[in-house]
Structures are given as C-alpha cells and as structure tokens.
Amino acid sequence: MPASKKDTRPRECSVADALQIVGERWTLLVIRELLYGVRRFDGIARNTGASRDILTARLRKLEDAGIVHRELYHEHPARYEYHLTPSGRELSDVLSMLMKWGDRHINADDPPVRWIHTCGEVLDPVVVCAHCGKPARDGGTPTGRGALAG
Numbered sequence: 001m002p003a004s005k006k007d008t009r010p011r012e013c014s015v016a017d018a019l020q021i022v023g024e025r026w027t028l029l030v031i032r033e034l035l036y037g038v039r040r041f042d043g044i045a046r047n048t049g050a051s052r053d054i055l056t057a058r059l060r061k062l063e064d065a066g067i068v069h070r071e072l073y074h075e076h077p078a079r080y081e082y083h084l085t086p087s088g089r090e091l092s093d094v095l096s097m098l099m100k101w102g103d104r105h106i107n108a109d110d111p112p113v114r115w116i117h118t119c120g121e122v123l124d125p126v127v128v129c130a131h132c133g134k135p136a137r138d139g140g141t142p143t144g145r146g147a148l149a150g
Helices: 014-022 025-035 041-048 052-064 086-105
Strands: 068-074 079-084
Touching: 014 025, 014 052, 025 041, 025 052, 025 079, 025 086, 041 052, 041 079, 052 068, 079 086
Parallel strands: none
Antiparallel strands: 068 079
C-alpha cells in the first residue's frame, strides 16, 4: 500500500542540509571570490554580478553559518572586509570539483580559469577514499538514517 502524503518526508541528507546554506548561485560565487582573494563588498558585487541587496543577504547568511567573518577596515562610514573561516575554506574542495566538471563538460575547448598547484602543475582535483585511495565515484554503499530505500 503506497504511503499517504502525510507519511512522506524528504530523505535526511547532509547534501540537502548543506544546500540550505550554500546552495544558492550567488552564495557559491561569493565563496569563489573570497577564495580568489576579493575581500570587499564592491569587488564581490562586481565580480559576481549580484545585486547589492542579494549580496548583503548572502553575506549575512554565510556569516550566521560561520562560513565567513567580517573585519572592519574603515570606521566612518563603517566598511568591512570579508574572510572565509576554516569551514569556509573547506568549500574550496567543492568549488574545485565543480570547476573541473564545468571545464570538462561546458568549457572543454578553453577553460576560463586554471589553478596552478603548489607543485607547479595545473591543479587536477580528484576525490578518493581516504582509506584505500580509490576514486570515490567507483561507488560504495549508503548507510545511516538517510540511506533508507524507497
């Protein structure tokens, strides 16, 4: 017997939870700019194309989530620079993989940005199992409270 609408709930998932914070387009572009070293509101607005009201809301949401912190650089009028926290810097892994996908499937002929790794080579990020070193995309089996079949 199929479940009624009252009985249906979305799957519990850390992906869904993370997207509640960073899943909006402008949010990821703000994080990209901070990773590129752009710290001031006007520069972030210019490079993302976000309107001032949207950018203000996204920066507040990121600050409330502990992903960004702001530092006063001018008192009158008050002006702030925005910096990634350690959890914010971890999002560079997400953006690196998203960029790799975009380079491969959208901009294959001429990727607009390339990152040079500290080893001197073009960065080619991969996601691997920390235990065995095999690519994460080779699979696995979901487990936990959000892994229920259906």
